[in-house]
Amino acid sequence: MRLDYPVPALRSDVVRLRKWTYDDLDCVRAAGTDPSIPKGTTVPVHFTEAEGKAFIERAWSRNDDGQALALAIARADSNEAVGHLYLGLTRVERQCRLGYWLIPSARGQGFGSSAVDLISRWLLTDTDLYRIVxxxxxxxxxSIRLLVACGYTLEGTLRSWLWIDDEPHDALQYSLIRPDLHHT
Ligand SMILES: CC(C)(COP(=O)(O)OP(=O)(O)OC[C@H]1O[C@@H](n2cnc3c(N)ncnc32)[C@H](O)[C@@H]1OP(=O)(O)O)[C@@H](O)C(=O)NCCC(=O)NCCS
Incomplete structure (x- = not known):
C-alpha cells in the first residue's frame, strides 16, 4: 500500500495538517533550539537557510515512494507551522509508525493532541491502515498524555529501544487500532 497526502487537507478548529513549504523556515529554526528534537530527527541544530530548506525538502521526499509521509502541523487561525507529523509504513501489514513534535512556544495549547487525533482517525478510516504505533x-x-487523550493503548516496554546520546533507553509502545475508534 501507499501513504499519500490527505485530500482534502485535514483540519480541525485548532490545527491544519498540510505540506511543508519554504515559508516554514522559522518553525524549523525554532525546532532546532529544543534540546530533544534534533536528537531523534533530522532537524538541524545549527540553523542556516540552506539547512532549513534541506529539512523541508527531506520532508517532501519522504513521500516519493509512498512509504512515508511528513506533514506540517499549522495553527488553524494563522496557518503558521508549529510542528511536524511523521508517518511511516512498517513491515507489519497495514501498520504505520507515528512521530511528532511541536516547537517549544506552541506546546501545551492542544496543537499536538488535535493533530494526532486528526491524522489517526483519518489513517484508520480513510486508508487501508488498521494499526498505528x-x-x-x-x-x-x-507525549504519553497526548497519546492516551487520543485513545492510544499502552502495549508494553521495548527494552533498550531508543539510543539517546549513545546510551540505550527503554521505550513505551502505544497503539491505536481501528476498533478503538468506536470506543472514543
Ligand atoms: C509531546 C508534544 C508533541 C505534546 O504536544 P502539545 O501540543 O504540547 O500537547 P497538548 O497541548 O495537545 O497536550 C497533550 C496532553 O499532554 C499534557 N501536557 C502538555 N504539556 C505537558 C507537560 N509539559 N507536562 C505534562 N503534561 C503535559 C496536556 O495536559 C494534555 O494532557 P491531557 O489531555 O491529559 O490534559 C510536545 O510537548 C513536544 O513536541 N515535545 C517535544 C518532542 C517530543 O517529545 N515528541 C514526541 C516524541 S514521542
Missing part, C-alpha cells in the same frame, strides 16, 4: 520515552509525560 508510537514509541515514547517513559519520562515524556506530555
Amino acid at each position: 508510537a514509541e515514547v520515552h517513559p519520562e515524556n509525560v506530555a
